[in-house]
Amino acid sequence: MASIDVCYSPELLHLYDLKGKAVVAVDILRATSTMVTAFAHGAANIFPVMQLEECRAFAAQGCLTAAERNGIKAEGFDLGNSPFAYMDGQVTGRTIAITTTNGTRAIRMSEGAEEIVIGAFLNLEAVASHLAALQLDVLVVCAGWKGMFNLEDTLYAGALAERLQGQFSFENDATLAALCLYQSAKADLGNFLRQSSHVRRLENLEIHQDVEFCLQHNVYEALPVWRQDRLVDLNATAVEQ
């Protein structure tokens, strides 16, 4: 039986062997939730990049550019990191280059894995089904906040572990803790998270509506995966064929 493990921070990723594994990269507030939303609204490709300048350069190739630093949209880019900005039809058929404080780093640091999937509560079931079909050992890579543990990414890891219970083994401490936290919090995730100064700091940036949206389960079928140098939506491809 394949296993699930959880890495709480990109700063701990060097302790894990990614070879042959399926990584689920997660940054619930908001990078991966926003990427899932973008694909669900028809984005063709997403380039997750580390640096602002690198991201800006994609504009010359006709891409939309999106950038966030410390929770705020960076100046001079088409889009920020709010999922609501991706819902008005402007991303349909477009390629987007995106850089965020934590999320894009978690994705790019996972490049040694066999498969990289973009996880969010919004596409929990799509990711879970894909992992169950792959039957590779899974590592959930939490983006965290500037290298530190955060609750929302951990709660997602717990939700995924609960969904895959019985099909995957998990006896490692990080997954057990994530599952226990999710089971304590799931009746009202928003309320649970509101204890956190980190989440309140994000909510102070007037993204209260974003937080509520990003905690919804199974809103979208989108299944963004890493292919060569970019993210594509595996479920969109399946529909088109």
Next chain:
Amino acid sequence: MASIDVCYSPELLHLYDLKGKAVVAVDILRATSTMVTAFAHGAANIFPVMQLEECRAFAAQGCLTAAERNGIKAEGFDLGNSPFAYMDGQVTGRTIAITTTNGTRAIRMSEGAEEIVIGAFLNLEAVASHLAALQLDVLVVCAGWKGMFNLEDTLYAGALAERLQGQFSFENDATLAALCLYQSAKADLGNFLRQSSHVRRLENLEIHQDVEFCLQHNVYEALPVWRQDRLVDLNATAVEQ
């Protein structure tokens, strides 16, 4: 109001500013539990050292030497890492040099802090009272297992947060998670930990009795703190004066 934060692994310690803080170094299974036990049984000083050779060299100065690697007593040392080995009177009045896989590293990496206290369930109340008197910002530094998150050190952090609730503030995600885990687990910590392959691996080393012992709350008054180059028992000193 001073605050409590939790660092889940020495690998994340560079993200925290230790200056002016009280660090509680914790390695429940078993380094810090054993150190507390040693002081409670009359040890005079403990030198926590990183390397086996450095530890061995202390023998020439008349010290007892203790060493553990991967859960097993290292060859050629007087003592291992089981608290029961420190209860028969042989440590009374003695200085001990000790090196372990995870615990001594967490202690030595915390040297930039204003105060370093050795925490275990065994001396939970002694540590909590000391912290409440100091009123410095607290950082619980979990030794983890080879850099990875572990449950038992996190549960201790949660127990300490619960004890200090109201006297200290904590709104950071790591402390909130630790508290939630402790409150889910505290009715039967041993049973909760038995889900963990990490703890089962330790128990396979025939330390089942050690695990049970180390999860007991408030068995000892010992309060080991770092002074200059070694650990001393602050409560023992107080009694002697």
